Amino acid sequence: MTAVVPSLTLVRRIKAAPDAVFAAWTQPEILALWWGPHHTTVAEAEIDAREGGRFRVLLTEDTGARHEVSGTYAEIVPQQRLVFSWAWSNAPERVSRVTVVFRVIAEGTEVTVTHDRFADEGTATRHRRGWTESLDRLVARFDAA
Numbered sequence: 001m002t003a004v005v006p007s008l009t010l011v012r013r014i015k016a017a018p019d020a021v022f023a024a025w026t027q028p029e030i031l032a033l034w035w036g037p038h039h040t041t042v043a044e045a046e047i048d049a050r051e052g053g054r055f056r057v058l059l060t061e062d063t064g065a066r067h068e069v070s071g072t073y074a075e076i077v078p079q080q081r082l083v084f085s086w087a088w089s090n091a092p093e094r095v096s097r098v099t100v101v102f103r104v105i106a107e108g109t110e111v112t113v114t115h116d117r118f119a120d121e122g123t124a125t126r127h128r129r130g131w132t133e134s135l136d137r138l139v140a141r142f143d144a145a
């Protein structure tokens with residue numbers, strides 16, 4: 001019997017064109033405005049948005065705790081799709097994968113985030129909360145524009 005590897009999928013509709021939403025994921029100065037759970041801010045963001053390029057984001061919690069995540073882009077289709085690895089600096093051996101799909105809809109863009117290959121269900125649950133809050137912040141950023 002094959003073990004089930006935990007994953008999560010979240011979908012959001014954003015009132016902006018795919019190029020603007022894609023830029024929010026691939027330009028560090030825009031990503032810094034929304035990335036991370038509500039109780040965090042982006043202290044540093046580096047993005048080399050090309051296949052084989054890397055990203056690194058350093059988050060700071062309201063408490064002062066710092067968390068760094070990084071990965072490598074496996075696939076980039078502008079305004080359509082991003083696929084990248086994901087590993088926290090405190091557990092670099094636990095590499096998971098994130099796939100982001102951008103789809104044109106009447107109101108703007110539908111974004112589907114699938115994060116898979118988690119080590120365990122607890123990790124998937126924590127990431128679901130983080131991605132939910134991050135995507136809420138991304139939607140709010142464009143709603144406020």
